[in-house]
Amino acid sequence: MKNRFTLLLPILALTFFMNTSNLTAQKDASVEIMQANEKFMNLFNAGDIDEFVSVYTEDARLLPPNGQIVTGKENLKNFWNGMMEAGIKPVLKTVSAHRYGKTVIEEGNVAIHAGDQVVDNVKYIVIWKKINGDWKMYQDIWNSNNPLPN
């Protein structure tokens, strides 16, 4: 028995160490999150609000500037439908995306186009969750880089 555990211990220790490292170490998720953002932009520009809100989790929390928190699919639809009807086109760019298991913390920015003009520049943090193999937005907060209008 003693010999068996002598053999076992370093392997268990190594396994434990490797998994502890995994637990605390973040992994880069830029590529998969950039793909998810590509989907976000394509669905937004396609203008089908029902398809579009599928980029969010069922329990998603939208934290828009100068407004209350938006939760629930219908409220998300109403919020984004207003943006679609305003005719804007968001161009998202990931600054960093760090993965912890089934969660990703992304920082990025958005150039908001209206016709030929960029009408706003926005920075954001999005918390993504992997749900049934797809990355979906769970928490979404942003604000403008532009000064307050006078």
Add this chain to the structure above:
Amino acid sequence: MKNRFTLLLPILALTFFMNTSNLTAQKDASVEIMQANEKFMNLFNAGDIDEFVSVYTEDARLLPPNGQIVTGKENLKNFWNGMMEAGIKPVLKTVSAHRYGKTVIEEGNVAIHAGDQVVDNVKYIVIWKKINGDWKMYQDIWNSNNPLPN
């Protein structure tokens, strides 16, 4: 040898499974983050800007509304010094704080007091990092619940 590995395999599998669960499962960190926020408020109200900015990591990224990203200790000091001199008093409240190893994702809100009045209500997401045993803010983004001023 065959017997030894027969004994080994289920133990390794169990260790692996346990660590995989840890990796994906989030842990509640509300209590420790509320304590860190208590420190944030106390240092802010004490008004010593050098002490106060120690609540941030060295590489912290402040994402304020209607402004550019703020990085670097001196820029953080300038930003918060302006807020301190404005005589406001932030009252922070944690909504959720989920821990992934040495990282916490917190959502919360702030009632910004000036004298007897609440002059703004703000919601935020803060990404905390555990540095040498202390929780410090790495990414800090917020925006107002109040409508844009006319």
